[in-house]
Amino acid sequence: MTKSGKLLLPTRRQTLKTLGAGGLAAAALPLAGRFNQAHSSEPIRIGFQAHRTGIGAAYGRWYERTTIAAAQWINDNGGINGRPVEIVTEDDGTDPRRGAEVVEKFAIQHETDVAFGTLFSHVVIGSAPRAGELKLPYFVVSEGNHVARGLNRYVLQPGITNVQSQVISMAPWVSENLGKKVTMIFPDFAFGHDHRDSFTEAMAAQGGEVIEQIAIPPTETSFFRYFPRIPSETEVLYHVMVGPGVLTFVKEMGEFYGSNRPEIFGFIDSLEAVDLANPGLEALEGTYFWEAMPRYQQNDGLTPYDAFYREKVGVDANGASISDPEDISTYSHMFGCWETLSIIKQGMEAADYQSADDRAALIEAVESFTEFPESEAHPQGTKTFDGKTHQAFGVQTISKVEGGKLGTVHRTSIEDGLYPSDVDYTQMSF
Numbered sequence: 001m002t003k004s005g006k007l008l009l010p011t012r013r014q015t016l017k018t019l020g021a022g023g024l025a026a027a028a029l030p031l032a033g034r035f036n037q038a039h040s041s042e043p044i045r046i047g048f049q050a051h052r053t054g055i056g057a058a059y060g061r062w063y064e065r066t067t068i069a070a071a072q073w074i075n076d077n078g079g080i081n082g083r084p085v086e087i088v089t090e091d092d093g094t095d096p097r098r099g100a101e102v103v104e105k106f107a108i109q110h111e112t113d114v115a116f117g118t119l120f121s122h123v124v125i126g127s128a129p130r131a132g133e134l135k136l137p138y139f140v141v142s143e144g145n146h147v148a149r150g151l152n153r154y155v156l157q158p159g160i161t162n163v164q165s166q167v168i169s170m171a172p173w174v175s176e177n178l179g180k181k182v183t184m185i186f187p188d189f190a191f192g193h194d195h196r197d198s199f200t201e202a203m204a205a206q207g208g209e210v211i212e213q214i215a216i217p218p219t220e221t222s223f224f225r226y227f228p229r230i231p232s233e234t235e236v237l238y239h240v241m242v243g244p245g246v247l248t249f250v251k252e253m254g255e256f257y258g259s260n261r262p263e264i265f266g267f268i269d270s271l272e273a274v275d276l277a278n279p280g281l282e283a284l285e286g287t288y289f290w291e292a293m294p295r296y297q298q299n300d301g302l303t304p305y306d307a308f309y310r311e312k313v314g315v316d317a318n319g320a321s322i323s324d325p326e327d328i329s330t331y332s333h334m335f336g337c338w339e340t341l342s343i344i345k346q347g348m349e350a351a352d353y354q355s356a357d358d359r360a361a362l363i364e365a366v367e368s369f370t371e372f373p374e375s376e377a378h379p380q381g382t383k384t385f386d387g388k389t390h391q392a393f394g395v396q397t398i399s400k401v402e403g404g405k406l407g408t409v410h411r412t413s414i415e416d417g418l419y420p421s422d423v424d425y426t427q428m429s430f
Contacts, residue, residue: 040083040354040355041083042083043079043083043084043085043086044079044080044081044083044084044085044086044113044348044353045086045088045110045111045112045113046071046085046086046087046088046112046113046114046115046116046341046344047088047089047090047102047103047105047106047110047112047114047115047116047136048064048067048087048088048089048090048116048117049090049092049099049102049103049106049115049116049117049118049123049127050063050064050089050090050091050092050117051063051091051092051093051094051118051119051120051123052064052089052091052093053091053093053094054092054093054094054095055094055120055218055219055242055243055244056094056119056120056123056242056243057094058272058273058330059119059120059272059273059330059333059334060091060094060119061273062273062329062330062333062334063117063119063141063330063333063334063337064089065313065314065334066313066334066335066337066338067087067116067117067337067338067341068087069312069313069314069338070312070337070338070341070342071085071086071087071341073312073376074341074342074345080344080345080348080349080353081348081349081352081353081354085341085345088106088110088112090102090105090106090110092118092123092127094120094123095123095126096122096123096125096126096127097126099118099123099124099126099127100126100127100129100130102115102127103115103127103130103131103134103136103138104130104134106136107131107134107136108134111356112136113137113348113353113355113356113359114136114137114138114139114344114359114362115127115131115136115137115138115139116138116139116140116141116337116340116341116344117139117140117141117337117340118138118140118141118142119140119141119142119143119333120142120191120242121142121143121144121146121189121190121191121194122189122190122191124140124142124144124146124147124155125144125146125151125190128140128146128151128152128154128155129151129152131152131154131155132151132152132153132154132155135154135359135360135430136154136359137154137156137359137362137363138154138155138156139156139157139158139159139340139343139344140155140156140157141157141159141160141333141336141337141340142157142160142162143160143161143162143163143166143191143333144162144163144190144191144194145162145163145164145194145198146190146194147162147389147390147391148162148164148386148389148390148391148421148423149421149423150423150425152428153363153425153428153429153430154359154363154430155390156363156366156390157390157391157392158339158340158343158366158369158372158383158385158390158391158392159336159337159338159339159340159341159342159343159383159392160292160333160335160336160339160340160392161292161383161391161392161393161394161396161417162194162391163191163194163195163198164194164198164419165391165393165394165396165417165418165419166290166292166396166417167195167198167199167202168198168202168416168417168418168419169396169412169413169416169417170290170396170398170412171199171202171203171205171206171208172206172416173398173410173412174203174206174208174236174238174265175203175206175207175208176206178235178236178263178265178288179208179235179236179262179263180203180206180207180208180209180235180236181208181209181211181231181233181234181235181236182199182203182208182209182210182211182234182235182236182237182238183210183211183212183213183214183230183231183234183236183237183238183262184196184199184200184210184212184213184214184238184239185214185216185226185237185238185239185240185241186213186214186215186216186239186240186241187215187216187217187218187240187241187242187243188215188216188217188218189218191242192215192218192240195238195240195267196213196215199238200213210238211231211233211234212229212230212231212234214226214229214230216241216249218241218242218243219243219244219245220243220245220249221244221245221248222245222248222252223245223248223249223252223253224252224256227252227253227256234262235262235263236262236263236264236265237253237261237262237263237264237265238265238266239253239264239265239266239267239270240266240267240269240270241269241270242269242270242272246269246270246271246272246274247274247278249270250270250271250274250280250281250284251278251280251281251283253283254280254281254282254283254284255280255283257283258283261283263287263288264284264287264288265287265288265289265290266287266288266289266290267289267290268289268290268291268292268295268332268399268406269332269333270289271289272328272329272330272331272332272333273328273329273330274328275320275326275328276401276404276405276406277404282404284401285401285402285403285404286400286401286402287400287401288398288399288400288401288409289398289399289400289401289406290332290396290397290398290399291331291332291396291397291398291399291406291408292332292333292335292380292394292396292397293306293331293332293335293379293380293381293397294331294332294397294399294406294408295318295319295328295329295331295332295406296317296318296319296405296406296407297310297317297318298407298408300408302408302411303379303380303381304374305374305375305376305378305379306379308376308379309335309338309376309379312338313329313334313338315329315331318405319331335379335380338377338379339372339377339378339379339380339383342372342377342378343366343369343372346366346369346377347362347363347365347366347369348362348365350365350368351364351365360430363430364426366385366387366390367387367388367390367425367426368387369385369387370384370385370387371383371384371385372384372385372392380394380395381394381395382394382395382414383414384414386421387425387426388421388423388424388425388426389421389423389424389425390425393414393417393418394414394417395411395412395413395414396411396412396416396417397410397411397412398410398411398412
């Protein structure tokens, strides 16, 4: 491969697939030997776009902890192409304009090899165009549908599933077990709109109906005034909230309904970083939640790498920090940072990445991947990857609150969340 990213051999994609299948196998070499054999002693610099402040700060704190732990694990196992990984962190304030500025700072000031880690969808949408203009690979950990719907070729979401896939896979269970007349409560920005559009369509496909849609500003702090809009014939209340008011939202919802309520199905986003033992959350008993990776250790043999991952990121069996039981993790999201960094490593090694001149080769390498098997690198579970849409697909979990804890009641298959798309990034130019 030349510095321009062009291969000297014609069988490029076949070669990348063969190399990519090896994943993290290079970890078998002695650590010092691997670093010494690298073409360059310079670190691989990964720009971490962190939500340290703003409405995403709770997620940002745990995304950062997971990123540091993942980088340490990768370095303990030889780094990337024998080079150590260096994480360069900038706070975007969970703000789209600042997000674009952070991406520019990574490319121009810090000269990072890639950018990584963005969660909130409006920040991804605001940052992605600048990443494309600067030709900086931008690996997001967002769940939003926007990547698979088409941004630019430099934006990828290979380590976490998106909302459309999540709701498609769960709508049949909700319709069959909870009810067909649904009221939705969601945050009034891109992520919430993805839920609104995707779940409305998914329920219609099951013969159900979303009878009311209630959009709430993500910075809202009181919610009682929204609840009277919920129609009395509602069979299922579907909620997904984010931001600083999530605890208040859940408490006020319980106070509004008391014991006379419809079935309630929420996304764990409404409770990420929130302790279920908080006073006022007793009303959640018997309600259901989507989880990507169960907060409470299940010990059911279905997630064999969960204990390894918890130890590495410092999370106990209840989903809290091992150093502070009141510091609750964002467990159903932060694994995406661990897995995405593993994919960046896998892609760089498949592409024999040496410098920014190889960025296009890195993207093409990741596009050639089709599966990420469950492993230490992918503790949440096996995923398939569509290189045309730059999107991963995986297993989802439905959990029920019983005895003040979440327990798994249903797991979807990967196939349950697949859907067709006309997007094909591989046909776009760099």
